[in-house]
Amino acid sequence: MGEVVSWLEAAYPPRLAEEWDRVGLSVGDPDAAVDHVLLTVDVTDAVVDEAVALGAQLIVAHHPLLLRGVHAVRVDQPKGRVVTRLIRAGIAVFSAHTNADAAADGVADALANVLALTDRRPLDDHGQGRVGTLPAPLPARAVAQALAEGVPTTVAGVKLGGDPDRVVATVGVVGGAGDSMLDAARAAGVDCYVTGDLRHHPAQDFLAHADAPVLIDVPHWAAEWLWLPAAERTLQMAAQTAGRAVTSTISRINTDPWVLRLG
């Protein structure tokens, strides 16, 4: 376990995580043996079922299982149930969250890869997000279409705010929930800002600015799922370098909370 954790922490250094974040090994025995790793965005009951069925000893997740203060671990409460099941099954959990957002070949780069952005730089001075240039300018609706085709399908789908026909050359991307970086996107002077989990008022206020980029909302889970194949490659390369055999599986369970859209 400790060796696998050291590979992951080399790729996604904990020092890149935001101060409020809780990354690294959160459940399990650092000295246990690992020969099968399951990668997922979220650790849900269904993902625990999958890990048990696979015989995985480690779940690598993007979202921390226990981000906020925990005062009870009870099987009749959702988090407590998941933690208890994990411990009973001998399955550990490692999370790389804002450190994986910021790291090279992390979440933001995985989203930037869908649009083949070049000349990349972080969107903010903490290394979060990416700003880059499209291989050729495209109408905003074509950028949204490329994203819709490049991320896993979700009920909410990809949404666009602003002028769909605006020609886009430069794009800012933040996987997950990026409304805290709306001002940074506008300050970066990009033609289009791609993120997720945008609420009505922040989106409306942002688009009312004369210099506002086009806004594209990619569902939180779908954007972050893109990181899993990259994380698996990183894990497998490190295992190969160390001369270890580790099997890995990317979870295909859709942990997006929305399952139905009407109208």
Ligand SMILES: [Zn+2]
């Ligand atoms: Zn997220």
